Amino acid sequence: MLSILSEGFILGLSTGFYCLTSCLPALVPYLLSEGDKVWKTNFDIFLEFLSGRFIAYFLFAVVSTLIGKAYKPYLPHWVAPLAMLLTAIAMLAFLFTSRGGHPGKGCAMQFSPFYKRIPLALGFMTGINVCPPFIAAFVRLVELSDMTAGMFYFTGFFTATSILILPAIAPTPFMNDRLKNIGRMTLAIAGVWYLLLGIKGLAAAL
Amino acid sequence: MKIHVKSYLTDRENFLPAVAFCVAVFGPVAFFSRRITGVGLNAFYPAAWSAFTALAAFFIFYTRRVSFYRRIFFSGLALSFLVHFKLSLLSKIFDSSCFKDTPFCHIAIASSFFNYMYQQYLALMSGDWRLWGPLSLAFAWLFFTLVIGRAWCSWACFYGGIDDGLSSLPKKALVKTGALAGKFRDFPAALLIFLLLISLAYMLPVYCLWLCPLKMTSAFLDPGDALIRKVQLGLMLFALVILLAGPLLTKKRTFCSFLCPFGAWQAFWGRLNPFRVVVDEGKCNACWECFDSCPMFAIRAGHDGKPEVSAYCNLCGECLAACPSGGLRYSVFGMKVGDVKTGFGRLLNPESFLVFSALVTGGTFGALFAPAALKDIFDILLRIATSY
Ligand code: SF4
Numbered sequence: 344m345l346s347i348l349s350e351g352f353i354l355g356l357s358t359g360f361y362c363l364t365s366c367l368p369a370l371v372p373y374l375l376s377e378g379d380k381v382w383k384t385n386f387d388i389f390l391e392f393l394s395g396r397f398i399a400y401f402l403f404a405v406v407s408t409l410i411g412k413a414y415k416p417y418l419p420h421w422v423a424p425l426a427m428l429l430t431a432i433a434m435l436a437f438l439f440t441s442r443g444g445h446p447g448k449g450c451a452m453q454f455s456p457f458y459k460r461i462p463l464a465l466g467f468m469t470g471i472n473v474c475p476p477f478i479a480a481f482v483r484l485v486e487l488s489d490m491t492a493g494m495f496y497f498t499g500f501f502t503a504t505s506i507l508i509l510p511a512i513a514p515t516p517f518m519n520d521r522l523k524n525i526g527r528m529t530l531a532i533a534g535v536w537y538l539l540l541g542i543k544g545l546a547a548a549l
Numbered sequence: 550m551k552i553h554v555k556s557y558l559t560d561r562e563n564f565l566p567a568v569a570f571c572v573a574v575f576g577p578v579a580f581f582s583r584r585i586t587g588v589g590l591n592a593f594y595p596a597a598w599s600a601f602t603a604l605a606a607f608f609i610f611y612t613r614r615v616s617f618y619r620r621i622f623f624s625g626l627a628l629s630f631l632v633h634f635k636l637s638l639l640s641k642i643f644d645s646s647c648f649k650d651t652p653f654c655h656i657a658i659a660s661s662f663f664n665y666m667y668q669q670y671l672a673l674m675s676g677d678w679r680l681w682g683p684l685s686l687a688f689a690w691l692f693f694t695l696v697i698g699r700a701w702c703s704w705a706c707f708y709g710g711i712d713d714g715l716s717s718l719p720k721k722a723l724v725k726t727g728a729l730a731g732k733f734r735d736f737p738a739a740l741l742i743f744l745l746l747i748s749l750a751y752m753l754p755v756y757c758l759w760l761c762p763l764k765m766t767s768a769f770l771d772p773g774d775a776l777i778r779k780v781q782l783g784l785m786l787f788a789l790v791i792l793l794a795g796p797l798l799t800k801k802r803t804f805c806s807f808l809c810p811f812g813a814w815q816a817f818w819g820r821l822n823p824f825r826v827v828v829d830e831g832k833c834n835a836c837w838e839c840f841d842s843c844p845m846f847a848i849r850a851g852h853d854g855k856p857e858v859s860a861y862c863n864l865c866g867e868c869l870a871a872c873p874s875g876g877l878r879y880s881v882f883g884m885k886v887g888d889v890k891t892g893f894g895r896l897l898n899p900e901s902f903l904v905f906s907a908l909v910t911g912g913t914f915g916a917l918f919a920p921a922a923l924k925d926i927f928d929i930l931l932r933i934a935t936s937y
């Protein structure tokens with residue numbers, strides 16, 4: 344089992360660069376705008392993001408196995424753009440209601456669990472846009488056709504790719520109001536970008 | 550009016566040092582310009598461009614009006630880029646001497662920097678030395694950053710030249726921009742972070758394809774998707790308005806201050822460069838003329854209620870000219886060194902070092918397109934003359 348774990352880990356390490364490219368545009372702006380000087384806060388956001396990603400990956404495995412498309416992770420074409428659109432809306436809604444995180448002003452943020460789950464949604468969205476390394480891992484997972492071995496393999500893969508995303512929290516201890524403001528503007532740009540791509544993807548899929 | 554040639558030739562206070570400075574700038578610019586243009590272009594064109602740069606050096610030194618003559622040089626550089634780039638896009642008659650491919654300018658290089666790093670990583674892994682080109686570009690950028698840093702944006706960048714030239718045209722600002730500056734001055738930094746990440750995600754120069762106002766021709770638009778094409782065009786048009794109308798309405802460099810990701814990039818890395826503009830506490834009487842004059846919104850209130858120059862300063866020299874009490878000066882790492890007022894000693898002032906470095910860099914960079922633009926203009930004139 345250890346060899347299966349390390350096999351997944353090595354695949355993750357060698358191909359995880361692609362994970363960076365799809366995950367960082369969503370994670371970094373959020374971390375910059377909502378992160379803190381305190382490592383723990385940033386790490387919580389990071390973990391929540393990874394959980395979202397993990398859920399998306401896990402769903403893929405289950406859904407694809409259930410519907411028998413064993414060699415190709417399967418989802419209807421409109422799911423990924425819809426997820427993108429929803430996340431974009433969540434990002435923008437978050438921005439407009441949180442008002443820079445000043446206490447008392449962002450009421451919606453303090454009451455609604457929805458706003459506390461933004462990193463989860465971002466992670467889920469980036470997870471749903473399957474990247475080449477994930478497909479490679481998935482094919483191997485199906486080959487193994489053993490639930491326990493698959494879990495080990497997948498854990499190794501997931502851990503390695505997560506390590507590659509870890510540097511995203513590096514700048515957060517230097518956070519100050521100015522950097523947070525820059526992060527919020529970046530989040531707004533990324534939100535609009537995803538909104539556009541989501542609409543475009545949906546229009547093409549429907 | 551009689552010109553006293555003899556008195557000029559013996560003027561060791563101003564004229565002769567200015568000539569020496571002019572020659573010092575002409576030498577390297579002429580050398581590099583000839584190397585860059587190669588034998589494909591008549592030697593007259595790079596020589597003319599070098600002479601133009603050297604004349605700017607002469608007048609800056611002789612009159613001490615840094616920003617005024619800098620602007621003439623800078624706008625000339627930008628105009629020559631526009632002439633050559635646009636003409637080579639519009640017509641095959643003007644065979645482009647430098648844009649064989651999509652031009653990849655410094656703005657795109659900064660915003661696609663992670664892509665370069667990735668390419669270098671691939672080159673490292675494959676051991677293929679031919680793939681090391683991007684690294685050479687990175688070295689070129691590092692070299693320029695060490696030599697002139699943020700001054701690139703006021704002495705060499707063709708976008709900056711357009712923005713700067715236009716901002717100097719109106720007598721008064723029609724639109725006040727104070728509030729805007731407070732809120733959005735850091736927007737280019739946000740745009741830079743986004744572009745760095747998204748360019749990496751798509752492995753594309755996203756700035757070039759979506760925002761560059763100089764690329765408003767169908768050649769660069771997405772051929773496959775009408776919606777994306779419209780958005781690209783809309784964004785490019787928006788950037789063009791910020792570049793052209795913004796400075797005319799506000800008398801500020803709106804594109805450089807609110808949109809250009811390279812400005813943010815250089816503000817960060819420019820700290821490596823030794824040149825600074827500093828406020829002389831003893832001379833400043835807090836009249837805030839400098840604040841109004843700065844086209845880059847780079848002057849803000851310091852803790853003592855006196856102005857403070859931020860990292861966004863790109864050493865244009867406007868505030869130096871605006872200050873009634875001579876309260877601002879160029880310096881090296883903010884150090885106070887003796888400021889020689891006349892004679893050959895002036896050549897060793899921080900200001901002379903900065904102007905020399907900036908003009909040699911700007912002149913050399915301009916050699917990529919300015920001599921070719923001169924040829925384009927000459928060809929057009931020849932065509933007009935022969936058609937009559
Ligand atoms: S213009 Fe000169 S004197 Fe006036 S505030 Fe600026 S540095 Fe001080």
Ligand code: SF4
Nearest residue numbers: 843862863865866868
């Ligand atoms: S602070 Fe002075 S030198 Fe710097 S950009 Fe503003 S006007 Fe130019």
